[in-house]
Amino acid sequence: MQKSQVVEENVVKAVKDFAYSITSGSKVVADMSSLIDVTSQLPLTSFDYWERFIRTEFSLALREREPPKWKFWSKPKERLTWLDLISWDGYKREKALRTLRGAAPNTFFFSLAVRRLNDWVPQVRDAARESLPELAKVTAPDFVIDSLLIALSNWNSWGRIEDADKKILLLIISQKEIANSMRSRLISSSSGPMPFLFSQLGRTNILDDYLPEIANLAVQPAVRAKAYRSLLERRIAWVEGYKWIWTDIRYCEGRKTPIVAERKLETKVPVLRLLECAAEDRSSVVRKVSAEVLIRDLEGAGVYAKELAEKFSLDQSSAVSERGRFALSKLRELERDNSS
Template sequence: MFTYRKRSVIPENVQELARELGVSFQRKKVSAELVSAFRSALQNLPAESVPRGALEIREIAQMSIGYGHREPSGLGSSFLQALGLNHKNEDTFLRDHPDLGWLLMFHGSGYVRQAAMEALTTSPSCPFEVAAVVYRLNDWVGNVRTASTEYARRFLLTASAKTISESAFFLLPQVYHLSRWNDQALSVVQDSIYRTEVLDEMREQFLAPRSGKVGQSLRLILQRSDFDIHLEKLVLDARLPTVRAIATETLLMRRARWFVGYRREWVNKVYGMTRRTAEFETRDVEIDFGVADVLGAAARDKSSLVRRIAADFLISKREYLTAEMADLSDVLRNDKSSAVRSRIDFLDRAIASA
């Protein structure tokens, strides 16, 4: 409606409310009903719409600051007084309507974003709000980051498990792209995600089919051991083959690994040729589980991706094969996947030459 793009990540009703609330704020006629309606409209927005959605909301609500604008020197300036954001004035809009901060956190002025984060008094109630707070933790203005960290410490840890878990699928990969925040802010975000009730909710979401980079999110949540107790359940009952494969690999190989970036590797120094190689970090997994149950389920899984992992495990244990493992190798020997059969062929040759 109000953007120049052919397609917006912000639904029409949110655009209408953002424009109306932004204009009302400029005219100093903000009402509690309008603020409540705007926040209610955010409930159905996904977390991944924040990066572009923040820019669109700023444009739609007319909160941009033109090139060459000079910020005031402090919060008590006439600039903030004109916006009703002077902390010395008890009749400010943000004091009367703290939830107005969910709009003003996208303002073009860092002073206004800081005041918005300091005014908020409630926990995020939807994935979009959680992601918006995390992006303010990475704000380019230091004072906004400080105010956002204080807010996150008080309220992010009390947000509902469903809200945090749903946003975590988007936020976990973003950790490697948000470079301005400090260790304290990162710790608050991680502590909110690794709450027991949040991990329980994420287990249910990993069990169900869903779109997006689910495998990447699962590997990233395994950076800490808190989620390990759920892996056996994922091996047996997850709907997505990628989830079953990662859970199976992590348990059988007793190693969690996750992507951290790329590095340049020399191919030919004489001609200056390099190639980009993915880098992973790992940690050992130390948890008791039913090895026979997991291996048996993997060997009979309908996905060849999971069956290959079972074959790899048999190869790694070829010197200590039990009778049950030998039976599973017989099952995989006639597998319809050539990748699985070739692994069992290698296993047979290795055993024969031992």
């Protein structure tokens, strides 16, 4: 039996057990233990699939437990649960968001709440906007951070999320404990969408004072490169969204083009020092950033421009050495212009 099939069977069993605990009438509080255990092991990269799968199985399980219509006296009392966040009924989803109190039991369930910002019912999105900040305060920071990492990586593909909704997520990220953990993740994570996360976090100022630390210590070269570029260019940029551009409207051909926004940075670290540090980085991705910035501002590097250009021209990476040679040729042109 394939592993995915085993996981699905475990999820179905947990959902049915949970539905039974709700409808049996023998318990005051629904038993979520097995459901929490199984959803804690689900891959968040397949969240769309698991949300649909659990919604369907939960709906079927509740339908199986419904008493016959003629037994109207045995109709169980309605009890809102975390799974009502993905109910087919928009009224239930909204009511669940406004009624549920206490911490989300794991990353999966906090993600269910976050994803209601992209719900197809406007009233549900309003409820999510109002309830998420308080929910984040009482939920374990690791659950919140893991959920936000997925949300920030995908929100540009969410067709219904609005600027006000994005501001709510950024407000949550700006909470001191969450912000500190986010910075630690940026630095220590060796995989995952950290470069994209870095750009999206640039919408706020929570990284501003820590950019030199991120540039020096981040494990992923792409994150270090983005940090150095932001410091050297005195600005931080991010993808705001995408717009469609027709390349040939006769044949309905076109492409998505990113909409880039930016914010100015105030930094006290001298540009020359940043160039030198980036030039010594172990990754050619970072060294290339330093070489590109040097080319754009050869005069600003002063007497050190030639030294840096020569260093880049001898680099083992062809992308870096090519830029170094170009910088040297530009310097020779400048010398000729100044001497004539």
